[in-house]
Amino acid sequence: MKKKKRVWMIIGVLVILALGLNYGLRLFRLHQLPESYAEISGTVVDNRYRNFISEFDPINDTGDFVRIGDKLYYNYYGNYATYGLYEITSDGSQRIYWDGHGPGAFLTGDMGMLYPIQAYNGKLLMNTVLDSNYYIYNSESREWEPAQGSLLAYSEETQTFEKVSMFEDGAGIRALIYQETPFGLVYESSAGSDLWVYTRDGGTEQIVGENVCSFYAYEECIYYMTLDTAADTFVLRVFDWNSKNDAVLCEWTEYAGLPYFMIERDLLVFVATHPETHTQSVYTMDLGDPGQKEECLFTIDRTNPDTAYICSWNVWNGTVYLCTENGLIACDLDSGGHRTLCEKDTLECDIVDDTWVYFLEADSHCLWRVRQSGGSAELVFG
Numbered sequence: 045m046k047k048k049k050r051v052w053m054i055i056g057v058l059v060i061l062a063l064g065l066n067y068g069l070r071l072f073r074l075h076q077l078p079e080s081y082a083e084i085s086g087t088v089v090d091n092r093y094r095n096f097i098s099e100f101d102p103i104n105d106t107g108d109f110v111r112i113g114d115k116l117y118y119n120y121y122g123n124y125a126t127y128g129l130y131e132i133t134s135d136g137s138q139r140i141y142w143d144g145h146g147p148g149a150f151l152t153g154d155m156g157m158l159y160p161i162q163a164y165n166g167k168l169l170m171n172t173v174l175d176s177n178y179y180i181y182n183s184e185s186r187e188w189e190p191a192q193g194s195l196l197a198y199s200e201e202t203q204t205f206e207k208v209s210m211f212e213d214g215a216g217i218r219a220l221i222y223q224e225t226p227f228g229l230v231y232e233s234s235a236g237s238d239l240w241v242y243t244r245d246g247g248t249e250q251i252v253g254e255n256v257c258s259f260y261a262y263e264e265c266i267y268y269m270t271l272d273t274a275a276d277t278f279v280l281r282v283f284d285w286n287s288k289n290d291a292v293l294c295e296w297t298e299y300a301g302l303p304y305f306m307i308e309r310d311l312l313v314f315v316a317t318h319p320e321t322h323t324q325s326v327y328t329m330d331l332g333d334p335g336q337k338e339e340c341l342f343t344i345d346r347t348n349p350d351t352a353y354i355c356s357w358n359v360w361n362g363t364v365y366l367c368t369e370n371g372l373i374a375c376d377l378d379s380g381g382h383r384t385l386c387e388k389d390t391l392e393c394d395i396v397d398d399t400w401v402y403f404l405e406a407d408s409h410c411l412w413r414v415r416q417s418g419g420s421a422e423l424v425f426g
Contacts, residue, residue, distance in 0.1 A: 077126055080137040082413065082424040084114050086397030091360055092163055093223040095394040097258065097304045098358040107160040108404070109411070110168065111396035117168055118425060119158040121409045129158060129170075132411075132425050140203060141170070162222075225261045227285050232256060239268060241285075251283055252290070258304035260312075262331075267293070267312070269305065280305075280312075294329070294338075306359045307331070311377060312338075313364060315357055322346045324354050326364055326375060342375045342382055344368075360395040363416070367393050372403055372414065385414045386421040 088111060096107045108119040116132040117140075128142030143157055159170045222231035228243040230251075239251040239259055251266060257278070259268035266283040280293045296316075305314040312329040323345050329338040341364070344354060356367045359377075366373040367390040375382040389406040396402065400413040402424065410426025 077139060078120060078122060078130070078137070078410075078426045080132045080134075080425045082422050083134040084111075084116060084132070086399030088113070088397050089360075089395065091358075091395045093260075094306055094358055094360070095396070096160075096162060097306075098356050098392060098394070107162050108158075108392075109394045109396075109402060110161055110163045112163050112166060112168060116396075116402075116411075116424070117161055118411055119161060120411075120425070121158070122426075127158065129161065130425065137425060223259075223261045225266075225285075226264070230259060230261045230266055232259065239266065239283075241266075252281075260305060260307050262307045267305075267307065308359045308377060309362060313341075313359055313377070315354055315366075326357075326366070328377065341377065341380045342366075355390075356392045358393050358395060358401075360401075361398075361416070365393050365395070365401055367391060367403065369406070372401065374401075374416075374418075383418065385418060386412070388412065388421060 092110065095109070110117050114133065118130050118132060119128075120130055121127055128139040130137050131140050141158075162169045222229045222242075225241075228241045230239065230241050232239055239256055241249045241251060243249060252268065252270075255270045255273065257269040257271050259266060261267075264285050266285065268281055268283070270279045270281060271277075272279055278296045280295070281290060282293055283290045305312055307313070310331050312331055313326065315324060315326050317324050323343050325340050325344075326342040327338040328341050330336055346353060354366050354368055358365045358367075362377045364375040364377060365385075366375060369389045370384075371387040372385045372390045372393060373382055374385050385401065386403075388403075390403045391406045393401050393403040395416075399415060401416055402411060402413045404410075405412055405426075408426055411424040412421050413424050414421045
C-alpha cells in the first residue's frame with residue numbers, strides 16, 4: 045500500500061514538474077524578442093508624409109515605421125512581452141522603447157502604449173499628443189511621468205526620448221502630422237480640424253479652421269479636403285501661399301470613404317468607396333485642368349467574396365500601392381495596369397527608399413518588403 049502511494053506521489057511530482065517546465069518554456073518563448081533578417085539597402089527617399097497619412101486613420105492613428113539613414117524604426121505589436129519600438133539595422137535589432145509589464149499582463153495579454161513616430165532633420169520623433177492621460181517612462185529617474193502633449197526626439201547618446209520645442213505657441217503643442225514645404229511645415233492642430241504653417245523663420249500662421257479632413261501641400265499651394273456636414277459633401281479647396289487666395293476646386297457627394305488624398309505628377313489621387321455598388325475605385329484628377337471630371341483608374345468589385353478590401357494605400361514614382369487582404373497591388377498611374385506584388389494580407393505599406401516597398405502583415409504584425417519592380421517578398425523583422 046505504501047509502495048503504491050509512493051508511486052502516485054512520484055507521478056504527481058513528475059506531472060507538476062512537467063507543467064512547470066511547459067509553463068517556463070511558454071514564458072521563455074513569449075519573452076524572446078523578435079529578430080531582423082534583412083540587409084538595409086536602397087537609396088533613401090523623402091516619402092515621409094505620404095507614409096504617415098497612408099495608415100488607417102491619418103488624423104487619429106499612429107505612424108509606425110520610418111527610415112533614418114541606414115536604420116529602420118518600427119512599432120512592433122507582438123505580445124505583451126515583445127511589443128515595443130525597435131531599431132533595425134543590417135547587423136541586428138534592439139528595442140529602444142516600451143512601457144514594460146502592466147498589472148496582470150501575462151494573464152490578460154494587454155500591451156502598453158506605442159506612440160506615433162516620425163523623422164525630422166535626422167531625428168526620430170515620438171508624438172504623445174493624442175491623449176493627455178498617457179505616461180512616458182523616464183529611464184534616468186526610472187519613474188512614470190505624464191505626457192502633457194509633448195513632442196519627443198530620440199537621442200542616441202542617452203537612448204531616451206527628450207522634449208523638443210517644435211510647434212509650441214500660445215495655442216499649445218501641435219500634432220505630429222505635418223508636411224515639409226519650401227515655405228515651412230504644414231500641420232493640423234491637435235486641438236481641432238484647422239490647418240497651420242510653422243514658417244521657416246519660426247513663426248506660426250493659421251490657414252483655415254473648418255472641418256478639415258485631410259491636406260496635401262504641393263509646390264506653392266496647400267490642397268485640403270473639408271466636409272460640409274449639412275450637405276454631406278466633400279469639398280476640395282486650394283490655398284495659394286503667395287497670393288493667400290483660397291478657392292474651391294470641386295465637390296463630391298456620391299463618394300464615401302475619402303479619408304485622405306495624395307498628389308503625384310500633377311495628378312490628385314484618391315480611393316473612393318461606393319456602398320451602393322459594393323466597389324472601391326482609384327481615381328485621378330489633373331490639377332492642371334481642375335474643371336475636368338476625375339477619371340477612374342482601377343476598380344475592385346467587392347461583391348465577389350474572393351475580392352479583398354482596400355484598407356490603405358500609398359503612392360510613389362508613378363505607382364499606387366494598394367494594401368488588401370489578398371495581397372499588395374501595384375497600379376500604374378499612366379496606364380491603369382495593375383499587378384500583384386505579393387499575396388500576403390497587408391494592412392499598410394511604406395516607401396522609404398528607391399528599391400523596396402515595406403509592408404505590415406496583418407496576422408503576425410511582422411515587417412516584410414518586396415521590390416518595387418516585383419519578385420519574392422522578404423521577411424525584414426518579426
